[in-house]
Amino acid sequence: MMPSLPHRFLAGGLTPVAAALLLALTGCQPKSATPETTSIAVPATAAKEAAATRDPAAIWPKLAIPRQGNAEEEAKVAKLLAAMTLEQKIAQMVQPEIRDITVEDMRKYGFGSYLNGGGSFPAGNKHATPADWIKLAEAMYQASIDASQDGSTIPTIWGTDAVHGHNNVIGATLFPHNIGLGAANNPELIEQIAKATAREVMVTGIDWVFAPTVAVVRDDRWGRTYEGYSEDPEIVRNYAASIVKGLQGAPDADFLGNERVISTVKHFLGDGGTEGGIDQGDNISTEQQLFDIHAQGYVGGLQAGAQTVMASFNSWHGEKIHGSKYLLTDVLKTRMGFDGLVVGDWNGHGQIKGCSNDNCAAAANAGLDVYMVPTPAWKPLYENLVAQAKSGEIPQSRIDDAVTRILRVKVRAGLFEKPSPAQRPLSGKTDIIGSAEHRAVAAAAVQQSLVLLKNQQALLPLNPTQKILVTGQGADNIGMQSGGWTITWQGTGNNNTDFPGGSSIYAGIKTQVETAGGQVQLSNDGSYQQKPDVAIVVFGEQPYAEGNGDIDNVEYQRGNKTDLALLKKLQADGIKVVSLFISGRPLWVNAELNASNAFVAIWLPGSEGHAIAPVLFSDKDSKVQQDFRGKLSFSWPNGPDQTKVNQADADYQPLFAYGYGLRYADAPEQAASLFRAPLTETSTSHTSVSALPLFERDIKAPWQFVLQSAEQSASVSSNQQTLGSVKLQSFDRKVQEDARLISFDGSAKASVALRSNFPRDLRAFGNKEAVLSLMLKVDSPVTAPVELSMLCNEQCSASLDVSPQLQQFTAGVWTELQVDVSCFTSKGVDLAQIAVPLAISSSSKLQLSFAELKLLPQGTADAVKLQCPQG
Known part of the structure; x- marks a missing residue:
């Protein structure tokens, strides 16, 4: 279920059109001039014909x-x-x-x-x-x-x-x-x-x-x-x-x-x-x-x-x-x-x-x-x-x-x-509410859900009498360990005081270690005053819920390996590392596995973070308190592009198979078998990126067209729609209704944009060669700036004036314009959270047609190229 997002003032120097588009994205539309629809559906007649041939009793x-x-x-x-x-x-x-x-x-x-x-x-x-x-x-x-x-x-x-x-x-x-x-x-x-x-x-x-x-x-x-x-x-x-x-x-x-x-x-x-x-x-x-x-x-x-x-x-x-x-x-x-x-x-x-x-x-x-x-x-x-x-x-x-x-x-x-x-x-x-009886049930659930993926040289269970460093963003963060649908919809904006009666992972470790006579240090960045015997690093995904959590591949921290750097720093210091990985799904973490002596998938354990410690630590006499019991109910990927890996697949090659999970008695033998050599940290398929059509004959899911004129916005629900100073209508270029004509009357700044209900992860197009490709036809003289914009979820956007290029187009002739994606990212656009991959805006009278919009992993020689503005 999707709650609406509240109205917010948008900072960061957004243009009025950009700000209005983001309001439209959040569903907070100041004035809706036409009925909304977000469907990309087959015609009703086709659906009825298909349903008429089905027999529910057959299946x-x-x-x-x-x-x-x-x-x-x-x-x-x-x-x-x-x-x-x-x-x-x-x-x-x-x-x-x-x-x-x-x-x-x-x-x-x-x-x-x-x-x-x-x-x-x-x-x-x-x-x-x-x-x-x-x-x-x-x-x-x-x-x-x-x-x-x-x-x-x-x-x-x-x-x-x-x-x-x-x-x-x-x-x-x-x-x-x-x-x-x-x-x-x-x-x-x-x-x-x-x-x-x-x-x-x-x-x-x-x-x-x-x-x-x-x-x-x-x-x-x-x-x-x-x-x-x-x-x-x-x-x-x-x-x-x-x-x-x-x-x-x-x-x-x-x-x-x-x-x-x-x-x-x-x-x-x-x-x-x-x-x-x-x-x-x-x-x-x-x-x-x-x-x-x-x-x-x-x-x-x-x-x-x-x-x-x-x-x-x-x-x-x-x-x-x-x-x-x-x-x-x-x-x-x-x-x-x-x-x-x-x-x-x-x-x-x-x-x-x-x-x-x-x-x-x-x-x-x-x-x-x-x-x-x-x-x-x-x-x-x-x-x-x-x-x-x-x-x-x-x-x-x-x-x-x-x-x-x-x-x-x-x-x-x-x-x-x-x-x-x-x-x-x-x-x-x-x-x-939050009774001891209920928290005991939750603690049992936490302990039974933990999955031990690696335990090199039987490092776990740890003896609690040692010097223990606890670090990582998730170590003392009840909100992060609880994930989405936690007080707020996305689970964001919470701190530990919002969880009375709850406990962080660090709190449980502290109690275990100090009770046994050991020493424990908490550090956000992995620094320490006295060199520890072991470091427990708690890291993973930040909270998210539906839509905002969608990603385009399963590599953890793609392009921003801060947690991996922390793990490597600790190992370089000669400190054994136990990784506790917070996540809402299996992710490709081969590098992080290699940089860990032990690795535990703890998922999203909720408010009872203290329950993890009795599984990680022995008693002070080195006897196991509680063994690991969890087994993977999702197969674990062996590559960043192995996004669909399920046990019934014909070509089933996960890193960890469905049902995998070590126990203390199993760990030495199985860990030695799996981790005899470092896991592969590169993937040949990772570099192979296909073109992503945004509009090709029709708008492609999950995108939809939205019109913006001054303070008005409306989703496009028909093949001809007008809002204030802008009109969008479909026409035939090669096949039926495979192109769109934008008409700006110049009375107010307006735009036609592609948006999604949620921000999308487009980091696959973060390489230097990637381009945004537009097949355009200029139908009237270009006399004023025409902007192409890309917008993130909230406060980042970038706009480029393409009027100089459009002025060079032959009127009435289809021409491909390619814009380096880096033109947008260099201005602060975050490809991990793209709300609007393209908006076309103008304040002047103009007619402009487009037929194909797509992201390409690299440009082509026969297109008009836009040089990124300097500065």
Whole structure:
């Protein structure tokens, strides 16, 4: 689920157009002149034809789903439905976010549910107390059952992303992220974690958790890899069942009782298998692969009684899942037999071809029951849904089916009988949040998730009576070790004081060593006053969440090997090095492995960093306290471009195979075998970079066109669109609509830009020869500057005036212009975080056409070259 980013003032000397483009990128568009759409989809007719030839019964099973056929529950649902007006029904289908509605809005409309996104808190206060959460939950509940304005007394439900504990709440127990739990391979432990999470959530009066994520990740470039338990569908299937049971209770015992919450199996379907590992991208698996690999978490979760399923942002063969009637209705509901509700993801309905955030009948007709609309667009969406239901564009039968499913979940959860949030048994019992009992479960999970990859000469376990240096960015950094979806959405902006009751990795080491009589030093940069016997270096990925975590290959610290330099410095000083690697995915770290005497993948362990020390250290008598137990649930790459390495691959050649993981008894023999010679630190494929089309006949995913004129911005959703002083229209150059004409009228500075929902990693084009290539045609005299711009995520951008080159073009003749990428990077553009790879801007009257836009690893001789300006 993707929270919106807040408005921000953009510093760093950005041009007004650049600043406006970045506002557009973050979704904070001052004025939207046309409906938004971010879809790159196959035509609706083609999708319908493909769906018409499919037979769900050929691949998809009928599932044995519990809690179905209860006559008393169904009669209650039918009675409630029969008494509802159309407006009340539509309100049940709309789910706004706490930043965008008030208690009075709830009283007026009676929304069926609402949510808080990642980094969203009561009153916008990051340090809101449990009492603040309960106060808001109680106020919303009371407003929902107040019939004075909407005539409805149906209680609302609050949904939250408690994905590794109640991770939005200060002081909550934060468990390891899913990738670490997969390495533990312990379904019983998973159930305990889910049960503890449910209890902490219930303390704050919340009824609904958007978990578990059951993505089966195929490409480790995906920024949500750490949300997957394993590349193995079997682990995912078993874990899904365990976490649903832990959150909701067993279907035949304590089901959705006073210490349980409604669970959500997500994201249906195929989010872990998109091409290139691009978040919200396209999955082109066959239907059999879709079931065998990507659907197994639903087999486990639904048969454990999961009451809700979240639709996925991604597409399947070009069709957005939010608009796929075949998958949402024919497969999930009809064939598999799911009778709960399907909720959308963060304005995911707006990505369907022809839809916008505030207008999308297609999603309901496909089978979406609840629209997650976490922006002010909730109000026009509600009004449009009412109108579409009245006109018959959305059949009344579909509305009634959706509301029946919503009410069914509420009845099963006992919401009509349970007291209000503030009066429930666990409400306000703040000692449960971050309790010693829950932290003990988290500590066990940390210890079982650690994977020992290297242990040269049996260096581990360390004797704690030695002199120990602890260093690295992650050593005393609870936020870094917890990763994304930690208090804030991306997990950034936190410090150790934001984790009361939590502990850093250093804190646990300090306790172990000093208790045994040893000495410990903490250093950020590896410096020391007294030479240590051993250095423990804690390093790895900084926190990120979806989109921002996408990368284009799996080399760790490509182009900025600061951690490797630290490791080498310590070894050069004659100090043995133990590396603790924090990461949300396997990464190519051959050089770092070579520079380490021992190497441990610790993943994203969460708030209980202290739990690592008892595994690393023996007792003072050199006896093992706790052995390593974790085994890789993701294969480890043997090259920076080995981004897709899964155990069933025909050419399976990982560095560490799926299931690898040393124990102390194994370490000397296996380590000697694997590390007899240094690992290869270069890759021949690493230097082979292919051209990256940005626009070729059509815009290429994940990019989309956006128009900017003065303070207005709008995504392009048609083949001819005007915004203020700029117009973009398609035309035929060689084939149908393979070119675009930009018309600037000169009344205001304007631009046409390519943007992505998230910044993209384009470091593959960081070599000196790489160029940005544009096929252009000048259709009117060039009399003023024309700028080409490239923009990073927030505060870096570069613009080049290409008017001198364009003035040399023959009017009406297609000409290729190539610009060295270094022209942009020399001005501070960071290729690791590209939000806009190209914007074309002008303040004067001009007509300019383009037909091909691409990044090339090196230039060609027959193109016009732009010389980088000096200084």
